[in-house]
Amino acid sequence: xxxxxxxxxxxxxxxxxxxxxxxxxxxxxxxxxxxxxxxxxxxxxxxxxxxxxxxxxx
Amino acid sequence: xxxxxxxxxxxxxxxxxxxxxxxxxxxxxxxxxxxxxxxxxxxxxxxxxxxxxxxxxxxxxxxxxxxxxxxxxxxxxxxxxxxxxxxxxxxxxxxxxxxxxxxxxxxxxxxxxxxxxxxxxxxxxxxxxxxxxxxxxxxxxxxxxxxxxxxxxxxxxxxxxxxxxxxxxxxxxxxxxxxxxxxxxxxxxxxxxxxxxxxxxxxxxxxxxxxxxxxxxxxxxxxxxxxxxxxxxxxxxxxxxxxxxxxxxxxxxxxxxxxxxxxxxxxxxxxxxxxxxxxxxxxxxxxxxxxxxxxxxxxxxxxxxxxxxxxxxxxxxxxxxxxxxxxxxxxxxxxxxxxxxxxxxxxxxxxxxxxxxxxxxxxxxxxxxxxxxxxxxxxxxxxxxxxxxxxxxxxxxxxxxxxxxxxxxxxxxxxxxxxxxxxxxxxxxxxxxxxxxxxxxxxxxxxxxxxxxxxxxxxxxxxxxxxxxxxxxxxxxxxxxxxxxxxxxxxxxxxxxxxxxxxxxxxxxxxxxxxxxxxxxxxxxxxxxxxxxxxxxxxxxxxxxxxxxxxxxxxxxxxxxxxxxxxxxxxxxxxxxxxxxxxxxxxxxxxxxxxxxxxxxxxxxxxxxxxxxxxxxxxxxxxxxxxxxxxxxxxxxxxxxxxxxxxxxxxxxxxxxxxxxxxxxxxxxxxxxxxxxxxxxxxxxxxxxxx
Numbered sequence: 001x002x003x004x005x006x007x008x009x010x011x012x013x014x015x016x017x018x019x020x021x022x023x024x025x026x027x028x029x030x031x032x033x034x035x036x037x038x039x040x041x042x043x044x045x046x047x048x049x050x051x052x053x054x055x056x057x058x
Numbered sequence: 059x060x061x062x063x064x065x066x067x068x069x070x071x072x073x074x075x076x077x078x079x080x081x082x083x084x085x086x087x088x089x090x091x092x093x094x095x096x097x098x099x100x101x102x103x104x105x106x107x108x109x110x111x112x113x114x115x116x117x118x119x120x121x122x123x124x125x126x127x128x129x130x131x132x133x134x135x136x137x138x139x140x141x142x143x144x145x146x147x148x149x150x151x152x153x154x155x156x157x158x159x160x161x162x163x164x165x166x167x168x169x170x171x172x173x174x175x176x177x178x179x180x181x182x183x184x185x186x187x188x189x190x191x192x193x194x195x196x197x198x199x200x201x202x203x204x205x206x207x208x209x210x211x212x213x214x215x216x217x218x219x220x221x222x223x224x225x226x227x228x229x230x231x232x233x234x235x236x237x238x239x240x241x242x243x244x245x246x247x248x249x250x251x252x253x254x255x256x257x258x259x260x261x262x263x264x265x266x267x268x269x270x271x272x273x274x275x276x277x278x279x280x281x282x283x284x285x286x287x288x289x290x291x292x293x294x295x296x297x298x299x300x301x302x303x304x305x306x307x308x309x310x311x312x313x314x315x316x317x318x319x320x321x322x323x324x325x326x327x328x329x330x331x332x333x334x335x336x337x338x339x340x341x342x343x344x345x346x347x348x349x350x351x352x353x354x355x356x357x358x359x360x361x362x363x364x365x366x367x368x369x370x371x372x373x374x375x376x377x378x379x380x381x382x383x384x385x386x387x388x389x390x391x392x393x394x395x396x397x398x399x400x401x402x403x404x405x406x407x408x409x410x411x412x413x414x415x416x417x418x419x420x421x422x423x424x425x426x427x428x429x430x431x432x433x434x435x436x437x438x439x440x441x442x443x444x445x446x447x448x449x450x451x452x453x454x455x456x457x458x459x460x461x462x463x464x465x466x467x468x469x470x471x472x473x474x475x476x477x478x479x480x481x482x483x484x485x486x487x488x489x490x491x492x493x494x495x496x497x498x499x500x501x502x503x504x505x506x507x508x509x510x511x512x513x514x515x516x517x518x519x520x521x522x523x524x525x526x527x528x529x530x531x532x533x534x535x536x537x538x539x540x541x542x543x544x545x546x547x548x549x550x551x552x553x554x555x556x557x558x559x560x561x562x563x564x565x566x567x568x569x570x571x572x573x574x575x576x577x578x579x580x581x582x583x584x585x586x587x588x589x590x591x592x593x594x595x596x597x598x599x600x601x602x603x604x605x606x607x608x609x610x611x612x613x614x615x616x617x618x619x620x621x622x623x624x625x626x627x628x629x630x631x632x633x634x635x636x637x638x639x640x641x642x643x644x645x646x647x648x649x650x651x652x653x654x655x656x657x658x659x660x661x662x663x664x665x666x667x668x669x670x671x672x673x674x675x676x677x678x679x680x681x682x683x684x685x686x687x688x689x690x691x692x693x694x695x696x697x698x699x700x701x702x703x704x705x706x707x708x709x710x711x712x713x714x715x716x717x718x719x720x721x722x723x724x725x726x727x728x729x730x731x732x733x734x735x736x737x738x739x740x741x742x743x744x745x746x747x748x749x
Contacts, residue, residue: 010153010155010156013153013155013156014155014156014158014159014160015159015288016288017152017156017157017159017160018159018160018163018353018357019287019288019291019350019353019354020287020350021285021286021287021288022156023147024285024287025285026146026147026150027146027147029146030146030147035284035285036284037280037281037284039284040279040280040284040285041280043285044280044346046147048346049576050147050148051346057164057165057166057167057169057404057408057410057411057413057414057550
């Protein structure tokens with residue numbers, strides 16, 4: 001049961017990283033902000049500069 | 059007494075360990091013997107799965123361990139850039155499983171799905187053997203070593219490493235190879251989408267609906283629930299499923315269906331316009347949510363396919379080897395060597411992966427020792443996806459497979475002519491059975507649907523419907539698979555166009571500064587037009603090609619991709635030689651030599667083979683000898699352009715090879731000083747952790 005819970009935790013963390021939710025939380029922490037449409041818009045702007053240059057594989 | 063017990067215990071556990079590994083090796087050998095030696099009887103797809111799993115397990119346990127211990131000398135004490143430069147943004151020490159998932163999601167593209175489907179024209183055996191051997195000895199090693207070398211250089215990119223470790227030529231060649239591969243990949247990808255969606259109102263409607271769905275997701279994630287991307291992706295996925303269901307009604311409605319029924323040229327124009335808009339417009343509203351949706355669907359579908367294969371355990375109808383190993387295949391021309399090896403690129407070894415391994419991933423690695431699992435392991439998972447694609451193609455009846463994948467220019471346009479040609483090859487198929495199959499999946503026809511995507515979708519639909527829902531839902535599954543592939547490729551297309559645009563802007567910025575500014579609209583519009591125009595040209599060329607386009611474009615893409623892998627392996631070998639481990643350089647030198655043999659032979663054939671179905675120049679000569687017309691001039695120009703692109707790439711890679719070999723010789727003989735540009739050693743604070 002413990003292993004299953006650990007697996008689920010890792011899976012959710014993995015999905016949160018892939019879908020940039022963790023990056024958003026880090027952004028909020030770094031900028032000492034709480035989640036809001038404005039904060040997310042700022043995060044997206046900052047993120048776009050990096051992610052737009054990220055190659056997507058064939 | 060206690061000492062004896064401990065000794066005995068160790069002996070027993072050692073014996074159990076040896077016997078277990080011996081069992082895995084024997085099981086793998088049995089699976090290989092079954093898939094390689096069976097002739098004239100059909101085998102279960104599970105033998106392929108078993109051979110793959112045993113190969114990966116043994117390869118990871120022994121070969122990757124050998125590479126990490128003897129060649130790379132992974133150091134658990136050494137701090138990674140994620141730890142030293144941790145800024146909470148790009149450099150973040152991350153759990154190894156999370157990095158594994160992130161890396162796999164980034165490297166898994168349409169290549170490992172399409173390549174094996176096309177290569178199935180040779181039978182299932184050549185593709186399977188290359189996917190497994192190529193991954194274990196080539197692709198996994200490349201991804202692993204480039205990841206580690208990037209980690210030791212503060213996450214530097216492949217082009218930066220090539221410039222610093224080999225020389226200026228290396229950096230320039232890597233840049234040109236990357237840009238070329240992006241352009242040709244996007245042209246080939248767009249052609250696959252066009253061929254999958256032409257005359258298919260159901261498919262077009264579903265894909266069209268992903269645009270408003272993505273806008274809705276963008277609104278949800280920005281306004282209603284800021285940052286809840288997973289939630290919005292689930293919502294988007296549910297809406298896409300509803301769109302697929304609605305698509306069935308659309309395709310059956312005589313009034314509405316024509317609105318969504320397009321010819322290949324019309325679809326090509328629509329995709330070119332979409333690509334330009336995607337590159338020039340802000341990303342947040344449409345593209346970012348679509349990217350998330352695509353990733354969600356991609357990971358879910360790959361998982362579903364694995365479950366479907368295990369549940370159904372399908373039989374492979376394709377023989378291990380077909381008559382087309384002699385180079386006369388209808389899907390693409392050319393002998394099994396070298397063409398099987400450039401057609402299956404990403405499932406075995408992909409140069410493009412080296413960009414990911416030297417991009418985001420090295421900035422997330424928490425400990426140096428984790429590069430083995432992330433770099434080597436994620437490529438094994440990618441290779442498994444390619445094995446699943448092989449299975450999806452080979453569960454189809456061979457006659458059906460060839461009817462879908464053969465261009466009208468080879469088998470004939472009328473259904474009767476096509477079935478006569480294909481049956482004449484020894485793969486029986488009838489017009490009635492093809493018509494029934496098309497009806498079962500809600501399409502008007504399945505003849506001449508080249509590009510690999512429709513055949514893969516049909517194979518997937520068979521696997522899914524046999525595992526869940528039966529034949530009644532075959533059409534839903536088919537269009538789910540088409541949606542998955544098209545969405546996936548279109549995401550690669552818009553992301554790739556932007557990446558290509560930035561690369562061109564970076565280069566032009568050296569000539570005139572404002573052109574390098576990514577926020578200056580004239581530059582954005584101009585460079586977007588340049589990139590879209592380049593891949594749009596290849597797409598248009600493919601759409602108008604009487605041989606289906608994929609015959610020229612996919613090998614060109616494969617050659618570019620493998621040439622980029624050649625550059626990556628040159629960089630890796632150079633670093634290994636410089637670290638005074640030349641005796642182990644075979645680890646990267648052997649796949650490098652193989653790739654040089656494969657890509658240079660394939661390039662030679664594509665340029666100079668006297669058979670017009672293989673050689674670009676021979677085809678141009680054949681056309682030029684016919685009745686002159688504007689169309690003929692255009693086709694001749696295209697052939698010469700394809701030959702020139704191939705020639706220039708080979709020339710550039712030859713330059714980097716010569717520069718590398720010169721450097722290796724100098725370092726080994728002692729006439730050149732080996733300068734390593736690694737970041738200085740810093741002790742990690744994670745040193746006390748295990749692993």
